[in-house]
Amino acid sequence: MLVKICGIKTEEAAQTAVNAGADFIGFVFAPSKREITAEDAATIAQSIPPSVKKVGVFVNETIETMTEIATLVGLDFIQLHGDETPELAEQLPFKIIKAFPAEPEHFSAMHTYPSDFYLLDSPFGKNRGGNGTVFDWDVTRNLSIDRAKIMLAGGLTPENIQQARKQVNPGCVDVSSGVETNGEKDPKKIMNFIRLAKSTRKDESIDNIHNA
Numbered sequence: 001m002l003v004k005i006c007g008i009k010t011e012e013a014a015q016t017a018v019n020a021g022a023d024f025i026g027f028v029f030a031p032s033k034r035e036i037t038a039e040d041a042a043t044i045a046q047s048i049p050p051s052v053k054k055v056g057v058f059v060n061e062t063i064e065t066m067t068e069i070a071t072l073v074g075l076d077f078i079q080l081h082g083d084e085t086p087e088l089a090e091q092l093p094f095k096i097i098k099a100f101p102a103e104p105e106h107f108s109a110m111h112t113y114p115s116d117f118y119l120l121d122s123p124f125g126k127n128r129g130g131n132g133t134v135f136d137w138d139v140t141r142n143l144s145i146d147r148a149k150i151m152l153a154g155g156l157t158p159e160n161i162q163q164a165r166k167q168v169n170p171g172c173v174d175v176s177s178g179v180e181t182n183g184e185k186d187p188k189k190i191m192n193f194i195r196l197a198k199s200t201r202k203d204e205s206i207d208n209i210h211n212a
């Protein structure tokens with residue numbers, strides 16, 4: 001199971017995620033309480049090993065701005081979290097993660113969208129993303145996209161990640177709000193989330209995460 005920790009704003013949080021085994025680190029370059037400047041992200045990015053992929057999250061941004069920021073920060077992936085067209089995605093010289101609202105009427109669009117991962121986010125909440133709201137995971141039951149290319153997001157936490165894995169079986173999970181305390185990334189939650197997301201032990205459960 002691949003894990004993306006999103007909304008990183010400090011080197012400390014990035015290092016906690018990297019040391020705990022994160023596969024992707026996400027920086028938000030869109031209006032959000034987690035928004036970061038390209039310059040600050042570039043500084044943090046220098047401490048991230050090449051094996052951990054750096055993702056820039058954008059909402060309805062221009063190709064020029066995305067390319068400029070991606071080049072400065074050294075991004076590996078661009079996460080399109082707005083209404084970006086397939087034509088726009090095709091023009092970006094980066095790997096793509098396209099977010100879709102997790103509602104069956106949006107599923108057919110995935111089949112013709114050029115993307116390396118198809119991110120399913122909750123359609124609920126007041127912002128375009130990072131709302132910390134869960135959706136009904138059962139809606140993914142009839143989704144006929146390769147599970148390895150599904151990135152599950154939306155209100156994931158150390159408490160619900162194992163049930164989410166079981167119900168959706170995605171290739172990757174993505175979390176932002178669920179590893180925060182009082183609006184800041186919480187090292188213990190990051191470590192627990194990654195451990196539980198990657199665990200293959202049947203006896204590993206929320207009941208023993210506090211003992212780790």
Ligand SMILES: O=C(O)c1ccccc1N[C@@H]1O[C@H](COP(=O)(O)O)[C@@H](O)[C@H]1O
Nearest residue numbers: 006032129130131132153154155176177
């Ligand atoms: O994290 C944000 O603030 C954000 C802002 C704008 C677009 C996307 C954002 N984050 C992405 O939102 C989902 C769900 O996050 P959460 O775990 O429910 O808080 C996830 O894909 C983040 O990458």
